[in-house]
Amino acid sequence: xxxxxxxxxxxxxxxxxxxxxxxxxxxxxxxxxxxxxxxxxxxxxxxxxxxxxxxxxxxxxxxxxxxxxxxxxxxxxxxxxxxxxxxxxxxxxxxxxxxxxxxxxxxxxxxxxxx
Amino acid sequence: xxxxxxxxxxxxxxxxxxxxxxxxxxxxxxxxxxxxxxxxxxxxxxxxxxxxxxxxxxxxxxxxxxxxxxxxxxxxxxxxxxxxxxxxxxxxxxxxxxxxxxxxxxxxxxxxx
Numbered sequence: 001x002x003x004x005x006x007x008x009x010x011x012x013x014x015x016x017x018x019x020x021x022x023x024x025x026x027x028x029x030x031x032x033x034x035x036x037x038x039x040x041x042x043x044x045x046x047x048x049x050x051x052x053x054x055x056x057x058x059x060x061x062x063x064x065x066x067x068x069x070x071x072x073x074x075x076x077x078x079x080x081x082x083x084x085x086x087x088x089x090x091x092x093x094x095x096x097x098x099x100x101x102x103x104x105x106x107x108x109x110x111x112x113x114x115x
Numbered sequence: 116x117x118x119x120x121x122x123x124x125x126x127x128x129x130x131x132x133x134x135x136x137x138x139x140x141x142x143x144x145x146x147x148x149x150x151x152x153x154x155x156x157x158x159x160x161x162x163x164x165x166x167x168x169x170x171x172x173x174x175x176x177x178x179x180x181x182x183x184x185x186x187x188x189x190x191x192x193x194x195x196x197x198x199x200x201x202x203x204x205x206x207x208x209x210x211x212x213x214x215x216x217x218x219x220x221x222x223x224x225x226x227x228x
Contacts, residue, residue: 034215043204043218044159093158097214102147104216106158 002098003027006107013084014115021079021110023094029074030096034104035067038091050077084114117142119207121219128195129227136190136222138205145207148181148188149216153202162203163190192224200226 056069151159
């Protein structure tokens, strides 16, 4: 149980385009989902907390107009990187809070490369 | 906000020996401390967690200790095996922070054969 999927696993795009990443909880309802960014050999940096049916809460320094988050249902949250630039290239990972409301289960991540 | 510090950043141990990773946290309201293992290019996997109402928890070769007074918690891996090689992250969370997890900087553990 508590499986989280993420799509796509890898994406390459041109500078200036937008990219959408989906995060799904497959076998449980996730009231809260989280989006992280991870640079090579670095830790996970929390970008935002996403609650179903409400606006996401962004961490300090994260541009909400740059990283659009939508949590339309209890099993799906999306992250859209708008007008992507090479510096947005990174590993993006989502997580969802499981039934305990405490433990976070992570998706497999999306590797974004902006050319 | 919460700040989690983790040491060491790299750790190499002989197969069969024990490995210890230490973390400190700053927010006394934190009450949940998970540990994650991440292999290269993969998602973080929860390996053990501890809540603030206990001081120690063990699961086979893995144990975690928590000292709330000192705001320290540690991961202990005994009888290390090659498959234990990975990056390990400690983290801290509290209900008051909407359960968001703050991660430590990670420890790259290498097991020497």
